[in-house]
Amino acid sequence: MKKTTEEAFNSKNIRLTTMRILIYEYMETLTAALSLAEIEKHFHKADKVTIYRTLQTFLEKGLAHKIPDENEAKYRLSAESCAEEDHNDTHLHFYCKKCRQTTCREEIALPKSLTESLQIDEIQILAKGICEKCLKSQ
Template sequence: MKKKIERKLIDKNTRPTSMRILVYDFLSTQEVALSLTEIEHYFDQADRVTLYRTLKTFEEKGIVHSIQENNTSKYKLCHDDCNETTHKDTHLHFYCKICKQTTCKEEIVFPMHPGLNFRIDEIRFFAKGVCEQCIAEIN
């Protein structure tokens, strides 16, 4: 697995340091977007500044996308087709008001029309409500 992550980082013009490999590996197992503080709890021995720089580098290189939520950034791995210039992040980001989790709803996308004479690099498509699990618990 480590070699696969190293190759992914190199393909994104990112030097595969030990911390970057660890952070990538951790994020690849997460179903929800996580804040720096949440990631920091997992890496309790790591320096907060190093984690922050790792996430910012990942964002710049198209490895993660950030989701702005209540004055906090949350991070989720991008698909392989994102890069330094374009995040192909046109799906809905959904925040559950009950469990406080943010998930990517990739089945709900902002339609991109091929006939546009301009380029959209990023869309902030965000909704708040109650997720499937919490709805099931309520009913």
């Protein structure tokens, strides 16, 4: 069952604030990762520092993860199963050269044996190519 925003925040010990809820619920509707600039653009009336801090909180608490991209980092909510102390960032990311969208490929993750024996805080596996959608429309 899908968690409500409140449940998701509570499970990561994140205090509910209006801005946090807005950003979380916006990111939840998207399938692709977003850059800070894109998030700022969507919330153009909001204070940029607040947006940045909100994302930092999401990262620290494991609610979201940061993805290396062509020129700038992108942000995406983490899979629900990911607990605060157990960041689920060890999967492949895919950048489509055509639609320029970065997506999480949780099905391509590092083997558990490796993630259990090492403490991996951050991983940068970025594959580039053409995504399923763009391949079909070619």
